[in-house]
Amino acid sequence: MSFDRYGADVLSSATPAPVPHRRRPVSRPQPAERGLVVEDVETGWVGAVVRVEKSGGMHIVVLEDRAGRTRTFPLGPGFWVDGEPVELTAPVTSRAPAAPTRTASGSRAVADVRARVARGSRIWVEGKHDAELVEKVWGDDLRIEGVVVELLDGVDNLAEALKDFSPTAERRVGVLVDHLVPGSKETRLVAEALRGVRPGTVKVLGHPYVDVWQAVRPERVGLTTWPVIERGTEWKRGILRELGWPAAEQADVARGWQRILGTVRTYADLEPSLLGRVEELIDFVTVD
Structure with missing residues (x-):
């Protein structure tokens, strides 16, 4: 039996089997994170990513080899990582703003804390503008402490409001009054309203301004x-x-x-004579 060591006649008219075509690998996006080892295909330079920066209107990547030498290349295609073609892209950075470390009142901010269930104690202010200013600066603190701010609609209503509320040691009332200065109508009304009130259940503090606008x-x-x-x-x-x-x-x-x-952005935009009064009232109604 004869054996054809060369196989079929290469000059015969038989149609040869088709040679499969190898597809070129497709580059995948790869963020140029610091420390990533890559190879530049054109030069063969191998190095770790040191940084990505913008120069001359284009993004570039700086690679450092084992000897500590650096070379700069345009960011984009033409690199290999672990034997695969990649297109280097700018590293992903978080665009989310950093969480504030302080509240508008200057207190230390506490993240991911739910508002406390409202206490029985209250802070009363004379009007809407007072309430809005207190909320703007102390709102975060009040929610964490569970303190509700309510409108008194004028110091003239203080005596009747206290009678209806019936404050106790567990249900205290802190009151912020405008223009609480010696000889003023407000001072007289407060003195009348506090007659007969149990000591330690109500604290009335005020600022010297005609209106809370002046506290800004x-x-x-x-x-x-x-x-x-x-x-x-x-x-x-x-x-x-x-x-x-x-x-x-x-x-x-x-x-x-x-x-x-x-x-008004923070407590620094308010007069100290208001800041101290509000802080003192918050302390008074949050004492356990």
């Missing part, structure tokens, strides 16, 4: 001091006119306050 540092609205408004002129509208803002309607007053409130 005047520099925040472009003033050196808050102007003095003559008697007989509605104070808030007088302030708006001094600022050159619309003051004809009550809606102008509301818009003016929102502009002032919008300038």
Whole structure:
């Protein structure tokens, strides 16, 4: 039996079997993270990623070899990682802003803490603007402590409100009053309201300003001091006119306050005479 060591005649008319075509590997995206070892296909340079930066309007990657030498290459295709072609891309960085370490009141911020169930104790303020300012600066602290701020709608209602609330050692009331200075109407009304109230259940503190607007540092609205408004002129509208803002309607007053409130970012934008009073009231109603 003969054996054809060469196989079929290469010159015969028989059609040869097709040779399979190898597909070129496709580059995959690869973030150029620091320390990643890559090879530049064109030069054969092998090195670890040191950094990615922008130069001349384009992103470049800096590679460092074993000897500590560095070379710079354009970011993009033309590299190998672990024997596979890759297209180097800029490393992914978090764009999320860093969590604040302090609240607007200056307290240490506590992340991922749910608001506490409301305490029985309360803080009362005279009006809406007072409440909005307290919320703007102390809101985070109050929610963590479970303190509710309620509107008193004027110190004239304090005596009746205390009678209805019936404060106790477990259900205290802290009250913030405007213009609480010796000889003022507010001082007289507070003294009358506290007659007969159990000691240690109510604390009334106030600031010297005609209105809580003045507790915002005047520099925040472009003033050196808050102007003095003559008697007989509605104070808030007088302030708006001094600022050159619309003051004809009550809606102008509301818009003016929102502009002032919008300038308040943290406790540093408020006068110390208000800061201390609010902090003291929070301490009073959160004592266990």
